Amino acid sequence: MRQPQPRGPLGEDLLAVLREEPGTPGAEARAAALPAAARAAVSRAAGVLGDDDVQLSLFVLHALHYQGVDGVDDRWESDPELLRAREVLSGALEAQLRAELPADTVPGTPQSVADALFAMAAEDDGPSLARHLSGRADDEQAREFLQLKSVYQLMEGDPHTWGIPRLSGRAKAGLIEIQVDEYGGGSASRMHSALFAAGMREAGLDDSYGSAVDRVPAEWLAGVNTVTMFGLHRRLRGAVVGHLAMYEMTSSVPSRFLARGFHRLGLPAAAAFYDEHVEADAAHEQIAARDMAGGLVVEDPAVAADVFFGARCVLHLDALAARHALARWEAGESALRPATAEPSRRGAAELVR
Amino acid sequence: MSAEHGAGDPAPDPVPGPTAMPGPGAGSGEPVTITVCPDGPLLVRGGYELLDGDDRPIDPGRATVALCRCGASSIKPFCDGSHKRARFRAR
Known part of the structure; x- marks a missing residue:
């Protein structure tokens, strides 16, 4: 970048x-x-x-x-x-x-782990950016949303992929089953990151990774940094699994709202990205909750509590980011950081220095 | 190389189009498993083929597919997570 x-x-x-x-x-x-x-x-x-x-x-x-x-x-x-x-x-x-997050009691079977994670998702009462995008957001807010999301979505799947060599058995197979889909089943044009990039180009935005970073506030970078931290530490393999599980479990329904919003605003490629997630993540959440997260809790009990920690981090950080953007938009402001100096001019100044 | 493409054309990536294709594992002889997800969809894996009422293949778009069991999905036969809002209960 x-x-x-x-x-x-x-x-x-x-x-x-x-x-x-x-x-x-x-x-x-x-x-x-x-x-x-x-x-x-x-x-x-x-x-x-x-x-x-x-x-x-x-x-x-x-x-x-x-x-x-x-x-x-x-x-x-x-x-x-x-x-x-x-x-x-x-x-x-x-x-x-x-x-900031409460500790959970860890159940002992894959299905009870899935039940507990689905219950955690159902009890979540964080603010919904998806509902705002669905019916209210204007064209500019939709473009801001794409830029805020781009720091993760243009590398969708990558942080969780670091979990693969750290797992075994049913949990590993479940993670791979999901990741294959994230990466388009082997087709470069169907990779979820490529679908998102197409949505950005359609909205007139730069789709190269990191192009929007200067405009993305800390509250949004924190979510990406957290999942990268989980991915980079074998010690946190439970958290990376819990993170992916909750990410999938809170995706299909909001994606439907987001697809509706982008269709309404005349951005069909961005809508297609979210339409794909409605269908994909309805399958992924079942694999993630039972096979991957449930499998890990049984196979690797030492990290079972971190599965729930990773899951809670998704809800906590999504709420932080959503509250930030909604507060700015409700105040009639931009959710992005102000644009900085032209990168080309900065480069020239450095050459002189 | 099929007749539609000249020798110099790059091979197009398979993008889901209007033409339906069978499930990725269809005809593979791989055993089909169907998991009845409690309060949720039917999760189908393996060498299945998905057909509509006129025996035409439906493109599942992915290897493992979740089929609606609650009746509330807006993208039937696939699941869209609506069972949660519909409070569908079946273990």
Whole structure:
């Protein structure tokens, strides 16, 4: 993705390091200061979920493990100091989520796990962005919605894929059964990320990954950072499974509202993305709840509680992001961060420096 | 290479079109399993073929498919999650 603009002192330091060549004395000295800068950013934050400097910096550190950042040497991905800084930020994110979410009693059979997860989804009373999009959102809000969603949807499925080698048996088979569908059953044009990209192009938006990051606020980056954190840690394999289960279980019905909204606004490609999710996720949620999450609870009881933690994180973070956007829209404002300076001009300034 | 495509044409990706195709596992000889999901749909896997009332194939769009059991789906024969709002109960 393109290099985003920093949102505070940590982001400034991090992006300065990433523009250097790894292994040079100057780069090593700057990198060595990053873990302390990360700790300072966490201390400054009132809470990391809504802190732009923390979330953007963690998003950039995570991007090194996906498809990289333009102009950044791939070797930075495994630099020990950057990994330390990443752990400081993701550790604070995990700690805040665990503090804000209740612990669940874990049932013992796959069907009772599925029942408990479906009950958790049914009891959720978070605000509904899908209903707003369905009947009320105007054209501009729909375009904002696509940009906010794009930081996840243009890599849909990828964070959960990291869970595959960490699972076995029924849970692994269930995860793969879902992921095959996410990736279009082997057809590049049917991959869910490709369907979303088509919806963005139709709306006149840049569909390259990360193109909207500078406009996406912390409250929305937090959701993506959380699932990436789950995917990158074997320790959190229960949470990545619970996350995917709840993601699927809260998708088919809202997707129907979203498809209706995009049809209403004359954006059939975006509507097709959500129509596909109505049908796909009605099957996925059954596989996810019983085979994948239920299977894992039986096969790997040590991480059973984290299945429910991961599931609760979806509802918690979806509500945070939805509340943020709806509050802005109700106030007659944009849900996006203000547009920053032209990237081409920023590039030219750097060349002079 | 089929007759519709010139030698230099790239092979098109199979995109779901109006022409229905049989289930991905149809004719594979793979055993079919049908899971009765409590309070939910019928989950069908394996070498099934989905047909409409006139014996025409219905494209399931994916390997594992959820078929509506509650009657409330707006995309029948597929499930769309409506059983939850309909409070469908059948274990």
